[in-house]
Amino acid sequence: xxxxxxxxAFVTGAARGQGRSHAIRLAQEGADIIAVDLCSQIGTVPYPxxxxxxxxxxxxxxxxxxxxxxxxxxxxxxTAALTAAVDEGVAQLGRLDVVAANAGxxxxxxxxxxxDEMWDDMIATNLSGVFKTVRAAVPHLKANDGGGSIVLTSSxxxxxxxxxxxxxxAAKHGVVGLMKVFAIELAPHMIRVNSVHPTTVNTDMVQNxxxxxLFRPDLAPGTATRDDAxxxxxxxxxxxxxxxxxxxxxxxVVFLASDMARYVTGVQLPVDAGSVxx
Amino acid sequence: xxxxxxxxAFITGAARGQGRSHAVRLAQEGADIIAVDLCSQIDTVPYPxxxxxxxxxxxxxxxxxxxxxxxxxxxxxxxxxxQQAVRDGVAQLGRLDIVLANAGxxxxxxxxDPSVSWxxxxxxxxxxxxxxxxxxxxxxxxQGQGGAIVLTSSxxxxxxxxxDSGxxxxxxAAKHGVVGLMRSFANTxxxxxxxxxxxxxxxxxxxxxxxxxxxxxxxxxxxxxGAMTNLxxxxxxxxxxxxxxIVFLVSDDGRYVTGVTLPVDAGFTxx
Ligand SMILES: NC(=O)c1ccc[n+]([C@@H]2O[C@H](COP(=O)([O-])OP(=O)(O)OC[C@H]3O[C@@H](n4cnc5c(N)ncnc54)[C@H](O)[C@@H]3O)[C@@H](O)[C@H]2O)c1
Ligand SMILES: NC(=O)c1ccc[n+]([C@@H]2O[C@H](COP(=O)([O-])OP(=O)(O)OC[C@H]3O[C@@H](n4cnc5c(N)ncnc54)[C@H](O)[C@@H]3O)[C@@H](O)[C@H]2O)c1
Numbered sequence: 001x002x003x004x005x006x007x008x009a010f011v012t013g014a015a016r017g018q019g020r021s022h023a024i025r026l027a028q029e030g031a032d033i034i035a036v037d038l039c040s041q042i043g044t045v046p047y048p049x050x051x052x053x054x055x056x057x058x059x060x061x062x063x064x065x066x067x068x069x070x071x072x073x074x075x076x077x078x079t080a081a082l083t084a085a086v087d088e089g090v091a092q093l094g095r096l097d098v099v100a101a102n103a104g105x106x107x108x109x110x111x112x113x114x115x116d117e118m119w120d121d122m123i124a125t126n127l128s129g130v131f132k133t134v135r136a137a138v139p140h141l142k143a144n145d146g147g148g149s150i151v152l153t154s155s156x157x158x159x160x161x162x163x164x165x166x167x168x169x170a171a172k173h174g175v176v177g178l179m180k181v182f183a184i185e186l187a188p189h190m191i192r193v194n195s196v197h198p199t200t201v202n203t204d205m206v207q208n209x210x211x212x213x214l215f216r217p218d219l220a221p222g223t224a225t226r227d228d229a230x231x232x233x234x235x236x237x238x239x240x241x242x243x244x245x246x247x248x249x250x251x252x253v254v255f256l257a258s259d260m261a262r263y264v265t266g267v268q269l270p271v272d273a274g275s276v277x278x
Numbered sequence: 279x280x281x282x283x284x285x286x287a288f289i290t291g292a293a294r295g296q297g298r299s300h301a302v303r304l305a306q307e308g309a310d311i312i313a314v315d316l317c318s319q320i321d322t323v324p325y326p327x328x329x330x331x332x333x334x335x336x337x338x339x340x341x342x343x344x345x346x347x348x349x350x351x352x353x354x355x356x357x358x359x360x361q362q363a364v365r366d367g368v369a370q371l372g373r374l375d376i377v378l379a380n381a382g383x384x385x386x387x388x389x390x391d392p393s394v395s396w397x398x399x400x401x402x403x404x405x406x407x408x409x410x411x412x413x414x415x416x417x418x419x420x421q422g423q424g425g426a427i428v429l430t431s432s433x434x435x436x437x438x439x440x441x442d443s444g445x446x447x448x449x450x451a452a453k454h455g456v457v458g459l460m461r462s463f464a465n466t467x468x469x470x471x472x473x474x475x476x477x478x479x480x481x482x483x484x485x486x487x488x489x490x491x492x493x494x495x496x497x498x499x500x501x502x503x504g505a506m507t508n509l510x511x512x513x514x515x516x517x518x519x520x521x522x523x524i525v526f527l528v529s530d531d532g533r534y535v536t537g538v539t540l541p542v543d544a545g546f547t548x549x
Contacts, residue, residue, distance in 0.1 A: 180548060183509065183545055183548050184509060184545075184548065184549070187509040187510050187511070187545050188511060190510060190511070192510070192545075199534075238464060238465060238468035238536060238537060239468050239471060239473070239534060239536060240468070240469060240471065241534065244534045248533065248534050251526075251530075251531040251532070252526075252531075252532070252535070254531075255526045255531060260522040260523070260525070260526060261522070261523065261526075261542075262519065263480075263508075263510060263512060263515045263519050263542055263543070263544040264523070264540075264541070264542055264543075265509060265510060265544065265545040265548065266509060266541070266545040266547065266548020266549075267540065267541050267548070269535075269538065269540065270535070270537070270538050271532075271534055271535055272534070272535075272537075273468075273534045273536065274464050274465070274468050274473075274536040274537040276537065277461050277464050277465065277536075277537030277538075278465065278537075
């Protein structure tokens with residue numbers, strides 16, 4: 001018996017990486033899934049983003065667990081598209097209990113090299129996108145007698161500063177502000193709201209040459225390998241590991257979404273191998 | 279298949295309340311238990327503390343789950359007593375994986391001498407937690423297979439609540455101090471893959487708060503009672519809610535969670 005039997009979860013950025021892992025872990029616990037992903041590129045993002053095939057793969061993996069999934073290509077920056085996707089998902093699956101606002105992008109530059117476009121894309125996706133996701137979901141959550149659970153994906157960059165990430169750090173700190181307000185406003189409805197703060201996660205967002213170069217400025221651009229970057233990632237964490245796996249974030253999301261955490265709200269939960277207390 | 283098959287957990291204050299609930303929940307997940315409790319009264323504590331019968335009840339409930347438990351009376355203020363209990367437990371159960379520093383007192387309100395109440399609560403709630411980690415860390419390190427330690431703080435470890443008595447101020451200071459201990463142990467023990475976190479409960483339905491004295495104290499001072507309301511519309515939470523958070527933290531579900539202050543507080547600290 002899963003911890004989320006009969007529940008429906010809405011996951012953004014579900015085509016791959018952590019989003020796909022959340023969809024699968026939540027489905028393993030019995031939930032049906034409403035999945036959205038942009039499935040195309042954003043101009044200022046220096047690594048390939050997810051594709052429609054990636055989203056199809058998520059659908060396959062959830063269906064292989066005998067759970068239902070309603071998957072749509074939608075942009076978290078686009079209120080109308082998000083609302084349509086959630087409404088359609090609820091129409092087909094009957095209800096909404098859990099929201100995982102996970103979609104996000106990364107890019108890197110020194111302060112003076114962050115273009116207006118980089119800044120605007122970042123804030124629009126990683127901050128406004130989270131707000132729009134929750135805004136589209138809240139009416140469905142309020143319709144439940146038993147309340148619900150919202151998990152916002154922030155980052156260790158939502159707790160501490162990190163060089164060359166002004167826009168990302170600002171957006172991820174902003175997510176914490178949203179979490180605190182949502183927690184207060186939605187508590188009377190027994191809707192809980194928390195944020196998760198991953199350290200480096202083993203996904204395509206970091207496993208790419210641009211990120212390797214950023215973390216190994218001592219090596220010639222384009223030459224740093226996965227292992228070279230791993231050595232640098234290791235120094236961020238207290239525990240002797242380079243990165244965590246997507247499933248480690250999903251396990252925290254499952255905990256927060258389930259009755260195991262029925263009285264946990266307004267909490268920032270780092271899953272960060274001790275990075276913020278180092 | 280439980281999340282903690284083959285593991286052994288050391289739990290202080292295990293005779294009743296949250297400590298008993300932790301023993302039972304961890305046993306449900308497959309762990310064997312080393313349990314200690316003072317099982318007698320501390321003079322400055324205005325409500326009845328646990329008894330030897332309470333500790334026996336914990337033993338019964340764990341054994342009913344077909345798990346093993348080694349229980350003894352020991353005072354967390356005594357490092358040698360804790361070391362002895364850990365030695366005996368490990369000798370019988372074979373290993374140690376999990377440490378829960380849960381024992382605590384709440385000597386708030388009416389007091390003869392604030393300095394004595396202050397000292398008692400610092401001795402139990404702060405020094406007792408330090409002793410608990412010191413009595414176990416070498417075992418975990420020598421075993422060389424990592425481990426998970428959870429220190430029970432409180433919402434009073436994050437906010438300045440607790441009132442203006444010596445015991446209340448000592449409680450808040452001790453529970454804040456526990457966070458400092460957690461952060462430094464998280465750093466020193468990480469190379470050994472030993473994780474250390476704190477939990478911060480709001481009011482829990484245990485004999486520590488559900489007793490005549492505490493209810494009168496809260497009723498008499500509306501400012502304290504008013505400051506004690508939760509964000510979620512629940513008056514009190516259950517011991518099992520704290521146990522469930524601990525199961526997450528000490529199991530593989532939380533394998534990379536360390537150095538974290540985890541409120542289980544119905545939004546109390548987020549108000
Ligand atoms: N990977 C890490 O090291 C790391 C660390 C901390 C936090 N995070 C955060 O975790 C979340 C998930 O990232 P990931 O590691 O799985 O990376 P990822 O790139 O594999 O996945 C992100 C997904 O979000 C989708 N997406 C991006 N912009 C979108 C938009 N506007 N609308 C809809 N979908 C969009 C992408 O297409 C992609 O499928 C992000 O919010 C990220 O900031 C990642
Ligand atoms: N109940 C609450 O509302 C609440 C809220 C936040 C935090 N806490 C904390 O949770 C922990 C557990 O408390 P509880 O609610 O289960 O209360 P409880 O009084 O039912 O249990 C505490 C146990 O600790 C034991 N103990 C006390 N001093 C000891 C000592 N010196 N050596 C060994 N054992 C000793 C007691 O005998 C008792 O069995 C405490 O640390 C408490 O401060 C409780």
